[in-house]
Amino acid sequence: MNTQKEFGEPGYLDYKGRYKGLFSWIFSTDHKRIGLLYLFSILSLFAIGATLGLLMKFELIAPGKTIMGPQAYNAFFTLHGIVMIFAVVIPGLPAVFGNFLLPIMIGAKDVAFPKLNLFSWYLYVTGVVLVIISQFAGDGPPDTGWTFYAPYSFRTTGTMLPAVFGAFVLGFSSILTGLNFLVTIHRMRAPGMTWLKMPLFPWSLYATAWVQLLATPIIGITLLMVVAERTLHIGFFDPSLGGDPLLYQHLFWTYSHPAVYIMILPAMGAISEIITTFSHKTIFGYKFMVVSVLAIAFVGYFVWGHHMFTSGMSGTALYTFSLLTFLVAIPSAIKVFNWISTMHKGSIDLQTPFYWAIAFIFVFMIGGFSGLILGSLAANVHLHNTNFVVAHFHFIVFGGTGFAFFGAMHYWFPKITGKMYDKTWANIGLILFFIGFITLYGPMFYLGFKGMPRRYFDYDEVFHAGNIISTMGSWVLYSGLAIIIINLFASLKGGAKAPSDPWGGKTLEWTIPSPPPVENFTETPVVTKGPYDYKQV
Amino acid sequence: MENETNHIIPYRTYLYVLAGLIVATLTSVAVTQISLGTLTVAIALFIAALKSSFVLRIFMHLKYENRMFSAAVIAVTMLIAVVIIITLLDYLFR
Numbered sequence: 001m002n003t004q005k006e007f008g009e010p011g012y013l014d015y016k017g018r019y020k021g022l023f024s025w026i027f028s029t030d031h032k033r034i035g036l037l038y039l040f041s042i043l044s045l046f047a048i049g050a051t052l053g054l055l056m057k058f059e060l061i062a063p064g065k066t067i068m069g070p071q072a073y074n075a076f077f078t079l080h081g082i083v084m085i086f087a088v089v090i091p092g093l094p095a096v097f098g099n100f101l102l103p104i105m106i107g108a109k110d111v112a113f114p115k116l117n118l119f120s121w122y123l124y125v126t127g128v129v130l131v132i133i134s135q136f137a138g139d140g141p142p143d144t145g146w147t148f149y150a151p152y153s154f155r156t157t158g159t160m161l162p163a164v165f166g167a168f169v170l171g172f173s174s175i176l177t178g179l180n181f182l183v184t185i186h187r188m189r190a191p192g193m194t195w196l197k198m199p200l201f202p203w204s205l206y207a208t209a210w211v212q213l214l215a216t217p218i219i220g221i222t223l224l225m226v227v228a229e230r231t232l233h234i235g236f237f238d239p240s241l242g243g244d245p246l247l248y249q250h251l252f253w254t255y256s257h258p259a260v261y262i263m264i265l266p267a268m269g270a271i272s273e274i275i276t277t278f279s280h281k282t283i284f285g286y287k288f289m290v291v292s293v294l295a296i297a298f299v300g301y302f303v304w305g306h307h308m309f310t311s312g313m314s315g316t317a318l319y320t321f322s323l324l325t326f327l328v329a330i331p332s333a334i335k336v337f338n339w340i341s342t343m344h345k346g347s348i349d350l351q352t353p354f355y356w357a358i359a360f361i362f363v364f365m366i367g368g369f370s371g372l373i374l375g376s377l378a379a380n381v382h383l384h385n386t387n388f389v390v391a392h393f394h395f396i397v398f399g400g401t402g403f404a405f406f407g408a409m410h411y412w413f414p415k416i417t418g419k420m421y422d423k424t425w426a427n428i429g430l431i432l433f434f435i436g437f438i439t440l441y442g443p444m445f446y447l448g449f450k451g452m453p454r455r456y457f458d459y460d461e462v463f464h465a466g467n468i469i470s471t472m473g474s475w476v477l478y479s480g481l482a483i484i485i486i487n488l489f490a491s492l493k494g495g496a497k498a499p500s501d502p503w504g505g506k507t508l509e510w511t512i513p514s515p516p517p518v519e520n521f522t523e524t525p526v527v528t529k530g531p532y533d534y535k536q537v
Numbered sequence: 538m539e540n541e542t543n544h545i546i547p548y549r550t551y552l553y554v555l556a557g558l559i560v561a562t563l564t565s566v567a568v569t570q571i572s573l574g575t576l577t578v579a580i581a582l583f584i585a586a587l588k589s590s591f592v593l594r595i596f597m598h599l600k601y602e603n604r605m606f607s608a609a610v611i612a613v614t615m616l617i618a619v620v621i622i623i624t625l626l627d628y629l630f631r
Binding site (some may be wrong): 302 | 613616619620623624626627628629630631
């Protein structure tokens with residue numbers, strides 16, 4: 001049953017429900033349509049965030065004021081951070097590909113709570129609207145950076161409350177998605193799909209969902225404390241009111257470091273799917289991959305203090321956080337070794353998603369190793385708040401999550417849309433994206449190492465050459481991004497029809513037509529084999 | 538869900554628990570008036586944990602549910618406890 005005709009049900013895109021047009025999307029509780037609602041919201045916000053980044057890099061092409069002054073620059077990096085972190089990379093893979101593919105990959109018809117799922121998207125949009133309002137209301141846009149550090153966040157004249165409350169609402173959206181996924185995975189797996197027969201992408205979503213559920217409330221309450229401090233003058237973080245600014249940093253990073261794992265774990269899950277499919281070989285060390293994803297999620301809870309090494313924490317806390325930071329590198333390394341081992345003696349099919357996966361491993365390794373440098377106490381004192389840190393987290397967050405997002409997009413695009421894309425343009429876009437990425441962020445390691453601080457619109461003349469290279473890299477990156485997006489949108493109209501399994505994948509989504517029918521499966525599948533059974537290939 | 542049972546708790550029990558929660562709240566407010574140094578936070582956390590356990594076990598029926606739910610709650614509580622202990626590594630040794 002590989003075509004919709006044989007399947008006997010229309011695809012979810014052709015389904016005629018109660019509503020038509022836009023309403024058929026924004027009132028739909030179909031997990032696939034909700035996944036696409038997130039996709040278009042996130043891509044739109046990504047375009048805004050990327051344009052802000054492009055303009056910031058343009059400002060830095062020369063010392064002194066180029067296109068904006070210090071206040072505008074502060075507002076730009078604040079909005080860039082809030083949009084990219086809270087509205088793009090945190091929901092990116094779970095909300096888009098998780099929503100669309102999780103039920104299908106575990107053999108279910110939908111998530112456990114479809115209405116709650118749609119409500120999560122409404123909350124997401126509400127949070128984004130609040131953040132946008134903060135840009136235009138009151139005495140000017142927020143200028144604290146996405147971290148809203150106290151005590152500055154309640155002393156600045158920027159419009160903080162809508163932005164902070166927007167981040168709070170976005171957090172709720174994330175919690176509800178995590179709750180939905182946890183119940184779905186626990187209760188709705190197909191008959192025969194035992195825990196150790198579940199594919200790695202759902203496993204990564206499972207670990208992520210726990211982090212979403214248990215860590216996000218901490219940022220929620222912290223942001224409400226900021227609101228209470230600003231409006232009611234209750235002394236939580238302000239020393240003049242008897243509060244402790246470091247308490248804010250503890251609470252903020254207790255969430256925001258695990259949030260990095262909300263971003264990266266689903267990315268690792270998607271990369272695992274891509275590598276095993278295009279290597280046509282069972283994933284190496286499946287059980288270790290499962291354990292490592294859970295271990296990263298677990299240990300990731302306890303490393304937040306490495307963002308605070310120069311804040312004045314006690315020595316005992318410094319040593320503890322440094323040790324724990326090095327520990328979290330172990331399961332991450334297991335994953336990289338297992339991806340490489342999966343490719344070894346595999347029958348590799350060099351397609352666009354596979355190139356994205358290789359590029360992901362490359363940039364993720366650089367991001368990971370630079371993270372170890374920052375995890376060392378002595379080195380951190382020198383590198384803290386420099387461009388080195390900015391380069392590191394862009395290699396992890398943009399290089400990790402971003403590359404995996406586009407890899408997943410090219411991998412599952414035929415399944416989601418029922419159309420194939422132009423591979424030549426897809427590869428050209430990827431090459432430009434990759435070259436631009438390295439040229440943009442690579443020099444920032446050097447600039448930071450030489451002492452250029454982050455979050456300044458101006459810099460000393462000695463940093464000029466590195467900044468010129470970095471700015472030019474942003475143009476190449478942006479060009480690659482434009483080609484990738486245009487190519488995918490063009491394929492929606494002009495692309496060839498996609499077969500049910502264009503890549504030779506073995507997980508359940510490749511057993512149903514492209515695009516999938518409304519109910520996913522006409523009969524509940526019975527799973528008898530592991531997720532990556534390539535013995536017959 | 539053939540294993541599910543509806544356990545009916547008498548109103549009197551709810552009232553006792555409510556009274557207990559109010560007393561615990563008043564105690565935690567009263568304790569802040571006494572200078573006990575770092576113990577103040579420890580006592581506040583202890584009372585809050587006690588109140589939470591009442592709410593979870595009685596109001597939310599955890600006492601009568603499958604033990605897996607209790608295990609999940611205990612695991613999450615342990616996680617939060619570790620987070621607090623690690624935070625105290627800063628505050629107590631600063």
